[in-house]
Amino acid sequence: MSVKYTPVQWNRNKWIYDGVMLAGVAAFLWIFLYITPEVLSYEPAINPQIHNARAFGACAFVMLTIILCIGPAARLNRRFLPLLYNRRHFGVMTTFVAITHAGYILNWYFAFSSSNKYVGLLYANSSFGQIAGFPFELFGIFALICLLVLATTSHDFWLKFLTPPVWKRLHYLIYAAYFSVAAHISLGILQDQQNHVFTAMFLVGAAAVIVLHLAAWWSERGDAAARDGAWIKVARPEAFREGFAKITRLPNGDRVAVYLMEGQLSAISNACAHQNGPLGEGRVIDCLVTCPWHGFQYDVRSGRSPAPFTEMVPTYRLRLEDGVVEVHPDANPPGTYVDPLPLPEATPLPQGEPA
Amino acid sequence: MSDKPFFVGYLPVPGPLRIFLLSVCVVLIGGLAAAGYIMGVTQDDPGPGAFRFDYGRQTVTGVVEMTPYPVIHVTKGNDRIKPGDSFMMTAGGKSGVDSRAMPLNGQLAEVSGIILERGDLYMMQLRGGRNGLKAAEGDAPEIVAEPQGRWQLTGEICDGKCLAGAMRPGRGLAHKACANLCLLGDVPPIFVSSQPVLGEEFLLVTGPDGTRLPRAAYDYVAQFITAEGEITRRGDLLVWEIDTDTIKVTP
Amino acid sequence: MDAAQALVMAMQTWGIIGGLVAAVFLTIGMDRIDEDARGAYIFRPLLIPGVLLIWPIVLWRWWQIETEAAGWAGRYRAVRGWYGVSVIAMSIAIVAVVITGFAVRQTWPADAEPVQLSTGDSQ
Structure with a gap:
């Protein structure tokens, strides 16, 4: 929420979120870095630098896999929404872990040479024409650049400045990054490792990401198809529930959230001004529509956040025609007050049905 | 969907959701710890090669031969390296000793450095400059x-x-x-x-x-x-x- | 090697230009285009890495806001439509690269014996 920008906005839930995330990451790294060399007890041991690089690389992969599972899991089951709430901190942490992995690699495999280590990284292996032996480091570099772009543009300023659609498009890079990580692993460590446990864990992680995303995509694919005509049908009045919304898709692809509050209907854009979260999947709390993602709130009649916040979303006009609620697809400029549409006092049940 | 608890980030977590989230936290931390352990202990053995700092610095004399990679055929050894042994040489880091060895090709030289050893294979990482490789007195036998x-x-x-x-x-x-x-x-x-x-x-x-x-x-x-x-x-x-x-x- | 050096130099140049853009944008530009940023300074250093990386987008958006080139409606047009394409492309690509990786994976040819093709003078 706006007012004045601060470096990081904290609240109790974010502290708990970050605490749990850091505890998990610390446990992974501490066990990998300090416990497993003792267990392995190879003589002579794996180089500490290589061991560390593997620990941070594996950790970054696991973190990225978890992060990518959160989104579709929350779409499929709303109980996972709290994991989405502070996912940005998880992402930034992943970037730090990935940078550490890159640092160990760069300062070990590409150091001690007469050439600059960055130049060495790019030219030492130039077997671009083959799959086995391809410089898989490039996939890692690309993924790291994607993660860096995502992490460095995670502050709310960027959302407002770039606008949520541009920001979201930029952050779709995560899918390219995850593919790139999969390629980095497939053409790198998986070519060498004789023990296949890591291979199996990698496959399970990547499969989870793929299955969850495809399932989430499939589940919302059936949303209303585009319809023509000036006014768009939403639903019959009895279909609405106090404090909740029905979402309707307009012919141009935009979505409208039609809320019932205190017996009256109002329509606002379904896209939250913050991250374009689905406002229609939220609910009314204290007379304000509350976004399910980060809790941004709006007055459903004007699309304005309560003072001192300044966020606004577009509103829409509604009418009742032949017993059906309809919305006009032309949006009003954000923050435009629209008189709510009162529902008929008692909606009679259709004739012939038992009460 | 309507009666399910609704989470708002800056408000206390609704009661029924707490147990679920608590179990997610436990699974997350436990899962990460387990993943760290399993991924760590299933790494392959890197094999027997290593720097033998425990042998200490080795100094021997022999004939330098450019193959074209510089090799030394030992004529005067020590406790560990016997006359008749041949081994390759490198400098510190990712570099060879070609420029130092080239002028001594076919001549007797004294080399000094640390051994890297993997089974039958061994190699010497020479000390820097003339401390690592310098001409020695005497006639060099011909290497056939x-x-x-x-x-x-x-x-x-x-x-x-x-x-x-x-x-x-x-x-x-x-x-x-x-x-x-x-x-x-x-x-x-x-x-x-x-x-x-x-x-x-x-x-x-x-x-x-x-x-x-x-x-x-x-x-x-x-x-x-x-x-x-x-x-x-x-x-x-x-x-x-x-x-x-x-x-x-x-x- | 030349290509690698050129790439590293190009990245350095990108970063230097980004640094200049960051200096101007964070001191002057921001106050002009975002009233929430006026008087808020502590968070600005946090934005420097982002500007270094995506300065062309920063300049483009700055110009759009200054000239009011973008309509208000664009902000509210969620891009969920891209989601299906993105995840299907990602899924296919991952499956393809993993299968390709396994297909080219080699095992140590422990059974292959050295074969003498001709004898040497000293044998």
Whole structure:
């Protein structure tokens, strides 16, 4: 929420979120870095630098896999929404872990040479024409650049400045990054490792990401198809529930959230001004529509956040025609007050049905 | 959907959701810890190569020979390195000692440094400058190259230093860029044969007619390949002159 | 090697230009285009890495806001439509690269024996 920008906005839930995330990451790294060399007890041991690089690389992969599972899991089951709430901190942490992995690699495999280590990284292996032996480091570099772009543009300023659609498009890079990580692993460590446990864990992680995303995509694919005509049908009045919304898709692809509050209907854009979260999947709390993602709130009649916040979303006009609620697809400029549409006092049940 | 608890980030978590989230936290932390353990303990053994700092600094005298990678044939050894042994040399880091060894080709020299050892293979990382390699007094015996014929071998081209223990693990495709960087820095390349050839598992690999490993071979470094070439015994080292046109990746 | 050096130099140049853009944008530009940023300074250093990386987008958006080139409606047009394409492309690509990786994976040819093709002079 706006007012004045601060470096990081904290609240109790974010502290708990970050605490749990850091505890998990610390446990992974501490066990990998300090416990497993003792267990392995190879003589002579794996180089500490290589061991560390593997620990941070594996950790970054696991973190990225978890992060990518959160989104579709929350779409499929709303109980996972709290994991989405502070996912940005998880992402930034992943970037730090990935940078550490890159640092160990760069300062070990590409150091001690007469050439600059960055130049060495790019030219030492130039077997671009083959799959086995391809410089898989490039996939890692690309993924790291994607993660860096995502992490460095995670502050709310960027959302407002770039606008949520541009920001979201930029952050779709995560899918390219995850593919790139999969390629980095497939053409790198998986070519060498004789023990296949890591291979199996990698496959399970990547499969989870793929299955969850495809399932989430499939589940919302059936949303209303585009319809023509000036006014768009939403639903019959009895279909609405106090404090909740029905979402309707307009012919141009935009979505409208039609809320019932205190017996009256109002329509606002379904896209939250913050991250374009689905406002229609939220609910009314204290007379304000509350976004399910980060809790941004709006007055459903004007699309304005309560003072001192300044966020606004577009509103829409509604009418009742032949017993059906309809919305006009032309949006009003954000923050435009629209008189709510009162529902008929008692909606009679259709004739012939038992009460 | 409507009666399910609704989470708002800045408000206390609704009661029924708490148990669910608590279990998610436990699964997350436990899962990450378990993943760290399993991924950590299933790493492969990097093999027996290592720097032998425990041997201390070794100083011996012998005849320098450019094969074209610099090799020394020991004439005056010590407790550990016997006269008649031959070994390769490198400088610190990813560089060879070619510029220092070239002027001493065919002459007697004293070398001093740390041993890298992997089974039968050993190599010396020389100290810097003249402390590591300097001309020695005396007549150098002539080193006779003994041709062993043309052979087809199967195995892997590695950089000798990482393989011998500078990096653990120091071979394989994940290490390929590092190996190439070493080879570009004049570290001697080694061929690891699938089975011993003339009693040796490790051969110094060069291009034909006393040239360096051709750049065309760099694409095959760290892959398992079959190739043909002449083998020559120099001292107690085997040198394989790989014919890059015959290189084939094994299935 | 030349290409690699050129790439590293290009990245350095990108970063230097980004640094200049960051200096101007964070001191002057921001106050002009975002009233929430006026008087808020502590968070600005946090934005420097982002500007370094995506300065062309920063300049484009700055110009759009200054000239009011973009309509208000664009902000509210959620891009969920891209989601299906993105995840299907990612899924196919991952499956393809993993299968390709396994297909080219080699095992150590322990059974391959050295073959002598001709004898040497000293044999």
